[in-house]
Amino acid sequence: DLGLLRTKAVPNGDGTYRISGQKIFISAGEHDMSDNIVHLVLARVEGAPEGVKGISLFIVPKFKVDAAGNPGERNTLSCGSLEEKMGIHGNSTCVMNYDEAEGTLLGELNGGLKAMFTMMNEARLGVGLQGLSVSEIAYQNAVSYAKDRLQGRSLSGAKAPDKKADPIIVHPDIRRSLMTMKAYNEAGRALALWTAIKSDVAHRSGDDKDRQAADDYTGLMTPVVKGVLTDKGFDHAVMAQQVFGGHGYIEEHGMSQFVRDARIAMIYEGANGIQALDLVGRKLAQNSGRAVQAFFKEVGEFCEENRTDEKMASFTKALKKGLSDLQAATMWLVQNAMAKPDNAGAASTDYMHLFGLVALGYMWAQMAKSAQAKLAEGANGAAPFYDTKLITARFFMERIMPETATRLARISSGADTLMALPAEAF
Amino acid sequence: DLGLLRTKAVPNGDGTYRISGQKIFISAGEHDMSDNIVHLVLARVEGAPEGVKGISLFIVPKFKVDAAGNPGERNTLSCGSLEEKMGIHGNSTCVMNYDEAEGTLLGELNGGLKAMFTMMNEARLGVGLQGLSVSEIAYQNAVSYAKDRLQGRSLSGAKAPDKKADPIIVHPDIRRSLMTMKAYNEAGRALALWTAIKSDVAHRSGDDKDRQAADDYTGLMTPVVKGVLTDKGFDHAVMAQQVFGGHGYIEEHGMSQFVRDARIAMIYEGANGIQALDLVGRKLAQNSGRAVQAFFKEVGEFCEENRTDEKMASFTKALKKGLSDLQAATMWLVQNAMAKPDNAGAASTDYMHLFGLVALGYMWAQMAKSAQAKLAEGANGAAPFYDTKLITARFFMERIMPETATRLARISSGADTLMALPAEAF
Structure with missing residues (x-):
């Protein structure tokens, strides 16, 4: 304090x-x-x-x-x-x-606090990148191990009949972990770059309106980038470690170090609970919600523009459902947090992750659109790359985006059950 | 292997x-x-x-x-x-x-494998308890720290105006973590004891039918107790560590040790992915699904019996929704996993956690019923204890149970997006 x-x-x-x-x-x-x-x-x-x-x-x-x-x-x-x-x-x-x-x-x-926040805002984006980076290296290690380690047989019949067992990458539950990391990492990278571009525009554009819009966006997304990418960075380090089984628990393979190192990013430069409060308590309300309304408008327009494109329908539908949950959560906050601020605090962490899901889903929808455009042009020999993008995008929409409903349900349950107990009842 | x-x-x-x-x-x-x-x-x-x-x-x-x-x-x-x-x-x-x-x-x-499984089945229940235990001690430490550590002011006005800041237990986001741990721990303890009683009945009852039913239940619940309580044990050690902020990251307070120690329980005595496969691939189908059908019947009957009890309505409604998601997931597996076994593997971890949510929700519904009966009798001076139970039960139903919908959505998305990529695309 x-x-x-x-x-x-x-x-x-x-x-x-x-x-x-x-x-x-x-x-x-x-x-x-x-x-x-x-x-x-x-x-x-x-x-x-x-x-x-x-x-x-x-x-x-x-x-x-x-x-x-x-x-x-x-x-x-x-x-x-x-x-x-x-x-x-x-x-x-x-x-x-x-x-x-x-x-x-x-x-x-x-004026020390303000001066420190100049450093802090940049550091928060940097720590978000740290979360993303450890997620990526942990993923790469898990992929390498999953291709190498032999255990059991594929449920759909032996895939390496010349060996005594199949590599574990044939097992759906191993792939669930790998796909989860891959889908988050690629969208996280897109979000980090997208935010970095906005930050450049906010600092360098000659157009006042562009500069303001980019500054709004950067301020809004800073707690999301920091909080979500570091929470997920740690989750994925743990997930990648799990792919190694017992070999992940010994220090020899380095997976334990990724987990132990990733843990700090959730804490320093403002613990993630503080990021969530920054988003819900400050960034949402600033300038009468100008930043968040602009973001909703952008994502909503993307969905609308691509609504009639059959190839995009499954992506925009899932994204729109997520956006609708996020807007409902935002509306709930507007209606319930002014009179009772504890409702904002009670919602904050779930709201930050709900926001992250929609932001990352938006990145995937854009990547899917870009991949389809490239494939339509012939892909210049890179069709497998774009096909992989489309499958990963579909995975994100089908397996990850449904979480927005749970987040909304928690948020709209309010602060009552959190605040009802006296401290001595814990 | x-x-x-x-x-x-x-x-x-x-x-x-x-x-x-x-x-x-x-x-x-x-x-x-x-x-x-x-x-x-x-x-x-x-x-x-x-x-x-x-x-x-x-x-x-x-x-x-x-x-x-x-x-x-x-x-x-x-x-x-x-x-x-x-x-x-x-x-x-x-x-x-x-x-x-x-x-x-x-x-x-x-006959070595069978002999080893005699040990293994008991060890799995023991490791589940290990997960629960570390969750409990981490929770107790977090509660103690949250009452002691001063930082910021309550969003609803100062709670310790004589001090320069309020203890962090006044903050809703801190309470979100504490209530999550508390609600899981108490239901987990009930589930562990419930399963231990069934295990005693399975070994000692003079009634063949009772013995068989108890043995069915123990076999069905063993992977759930092991997998869910150890996954949650680790999550909660991390959650409790987060309450300490930077002080959780240094070894001095011991929170890091809880996290590092809890991690192994997800791996040994059969990694949790193996527990999930044991549940979905073996336990569900054994004896034409006798064990799981008996569990569904028991939970369904509990909901039905208490349906008209106004005080129980909010608990049975949430539990019934969870049960309905679990039954839908089970039906999906019956219809989709025989022809394509990868669908079972793709569903396994989410199914295990969905099962755990319903089992723990059932424990909370029973505890709520018991608490209300005690309160109706006058509670013998222990009204605050039973009130706390009811609030914690409500928290679990409102904040935790909604996750069943996300689990069901993931399960019913099937194996396609997991298995589509060739290994080299990872």
């Missing part, structure tokens, strides 16, 4: 400050892999307002920088201890102590 | 055998915490039929036992190495080498 932050900054009178306090969970807080370490530290200048409005951001280097710009005298900050963690062992996670360390104000006085 | 087993047993002529081969993933295969270690080893006697029909079970002690029954001469077996695992570090998981080690046949020649 940043409002409770106690680290102090006292002006030296020469434009610098003396920073004192302790920070925990500082990634790469101390190491000897670079000549200097530049810490960005939030602190409260004496007399600043209480809460988050009195927080300022400071640059606090490990070595003070001399006139020539080189690392010089040691600053009075030190690593108090290293955390023993579940994973990301390549990261020295430090307790950092600042003992009147010299720091320089970055940005405006008492 | 036990059919591929290569360990050999050669008769010594005196009733003993010389066992040679290697076994991996042997829990507590070597240690010095007991005077002797008795290994149960599957091996193939020379000339035995190929496949699982030629496997026999042997007793192979670390120290041969002398005439007085005491550990004597060292047998020729040894631990080749210890596995470095993700968790369960209290267990020495060994590679065991048998080099003409002396062993004694246990049970019938070539």
